[in-house]
Amino acid sequence: xxxxxxxxxxxxxxxxxxxxxxxxxxxxxxxxxxxxxxxxxxxxxxxxxxxxxxxxxxxxxxxxxxxxxxxxxxxxxxxxxxxxxxxxxxxxxxxxxxxxxxxxxxxxxxxxxxxxxxxxxxxxxxxxxxxxxxxxxxxxxxxxxxxxxxxxxxxxxxxxxxxxxxxxxxxx
Numbered sequence: 001x002x003x004x005x006x007x008x009x010x011x012x013x014x015x016x017x018x019x020x021x022x023x024x025x026x027x028x029x030x031x032x033x034x035x036x037x038x039x040x041x042x043x044x045x046x047x048x049x050x051x052x053x054x055x056x057x058x059x060x061x062x063x064x065x066x067x068x069x070x071x072x073x074x075x076x077x078x079x080x081x082x083x084x085x086x087x088x089x090x091x092x093x094x095x096x097x098x099x100x101x102x103x104x105x106x107x108x109x110x111x112x113x114x115x116x117x118x119x120x121x122x123x124x125x126x127x128x129x130x131x132x133x134x135x136x137x138x139x140x141x142x143x144x145x146x147x148x149x150x151x152x153x154x155x156x157x158x159x160x161x162x163x164x165x166x167x168x169x170x171x172x
Contacts, residue, residue: 012144013129019056020126023049027115027122030094034103034111042098046091054157055150057084061164063146064128067139071131081166083121088161088168090114114171 026049033041061084065077093114097107132140161168 008144009133009140012132012140012147015147016129017126019052020122022052023056023122024119026052027119031112031115034097034108037103037108039098039100039103042094046095046098049091050157051154053087054155054160055147055153057087057157057164058155058160059143059146059150060084060125062150064132064143067135067143068128068131071134080121080125082169083118083125085166086169086171087118087121088157089171090118091157092168093171110172117171 026045029045030042033039033045061081065080069077094111097103097111100107132143135143155163
């Protein structure tokens with residue numbers, strides 16, 4: 001049984017890390033596209049974010065963060081949720097900036113600033129696997145199952161944003 005949980009954990013860690021890599025690469029790609037004044041490319045990348053980040057946020061919020069509350073405390077978990085609230089605001093603002101004709105130097109500067117504000121959550125969150133390793137096997141399995149379910153159900157970021165019962169934090 002312990003070996004099975006270990007292999008499930010390894011599969012989870014690989015997927016979790018790849019999800020963070022994908023988010024990192026999407027937001028770095030958006031910064032590059034902003035610099036190139038390529039609104040269409042930003043739209044493509046935002047579509048990728050919408051499809052991939054939605055399931056990720058969903059299982060984090062529904063199962064993983066609550067499971068980690070005993071280890072980190074409610075205040076930390078609330079901060080992680082607020083980072084997600086802010087990510088919805090960042091996504092909205094990046095789409096606004098991408099729609100400007102033309103995309104100005106100020107738009108590029110603002111987009112880079114808000115992306116830089118978001119990236120630490122993406123990279124820091126990846127370290128949560130160290131905490132998941134010390135959870136009870138039943139808590140680990142519940143997180144793994146929630147991830148699998150979220151991926152299969154493919155709830156987009158925008159759809160999850162509407163369902164989750166929290167408000168985006170606007171950025172400017």
